[in-house]
Amino acid sequence: MSKFILAVDGPAGSGKSSVSKEVARRLNFGYLDTGAAYRALAWAVLNLPDFNLETLNSANLMKTFDYEISLNPDEFWVKVGGQDVTVAIRSSEVAEFVSQVARIPEVRGFMKELTHKLINESKLNGVVVEGRDITTVVAPEAELRILMTASEEVRLKRRSAELDKATVESVMRQVSERDASDSKVVDFMTPAPGVQLVDSTDLNFNQTVSAVLSLVDQVSSKESND
Numbered sequence: 001m002s003k004f005i006l007a008v009d010g011p012a013g014s015g016k017s018s019v020s021k022e023v024a025r026r027l028n029f030g031y032l033d034t035g036a037a038y039r040a041l042a043w044a045v046l047n048l049p050d051f052n053l054e055t056l057n058s059a060n061l062m063k064t065f066d067y068e069i070s071l072n073p074d075e076f077w078v079k080v081g082g083q084d085v086t087v088a089i090r091s092s093e094v095a096e097f098v099s100q101v102a103r104i105p106e107v108r109g110f111m112k113e114l115t116h117k118l119i120n121e122s123k124l125n126g127v128v129v130e131g132r133d134i135t136t137v138v139a140p141e142a143e144l145r146i147l148m149t150a151s152e153e154v155r156l157k158r159r160s161a162e163l164d165k166a167t168v169e170s171v172m173r174q175v176s177e178r179d180a181s182d183s184k185v186v187d188f189m190t191p192a193p194g195v196q197l198v199d200s201t202d203l204n205f206n207q208t209v210s211a212v213l214s215l216v217d218q219v220s221s222k223e224s225n226d
Helices: 016-027 035-047 058-064 092-102 105-121 134-138 152-160 165-182 205-225
Strands: 004-009 030-033 067-069 078-080 126-130 144-149 196-199
Touching: 004 016, 004 134, 004 205, 016 030, 016 126, 016 205, 030 105, 035 067, 035 078, 035 092, 035 105, 058 105, 092 105, 105 126, 105 134, 126 134, 134 144, 144 205, 196 205
Parallel strands: 004 126, 004 144, 030 126, 144 196
Antiparallel strands: 067 078
């Protein structure tokens, strides 16, 4: 049986990370957060002397970006040069800086290669791969491609729900800025041909997970019958 790739795209706050992780658990698949690599690289630029925006090209990254990530949704970790940066890459400093790294074309090309490498080297029956431009640029060959979205109001509420009031304004600004910045690179609100749309505006978490699992079942049934 070939490896089943489920690609999940969508804007910040759409629920793609939490839903993708739960879907991976339910299916006993791996979970690959591609955004973590961008955050890890942003962290490296901010904290390590060998990295700066001017030298972020494919050749240098292949040599210097020693990146590891867990594909286990229940034991998630990220490492750079053997250093655990799982918590560090979620800082507000990294969140506000990551778009500067992600908009560099050579970085995006390198990340595509890195994603394929991580998927191909895994010994899993399937991998849920989530992040920006996954369905159109990184894994257009995936068995199932989903664009997960929600209204901006709902997305901001979700991002702010578990935060203290002092950080809510910062998060709201980050989401709006990520939307504006990333929309210049990729259209993440309109599904491309062959990409399934899951709008979670009026769905709770479990309903959204069920909607994705239903699409997986449809694809699996079709493949079995072909």
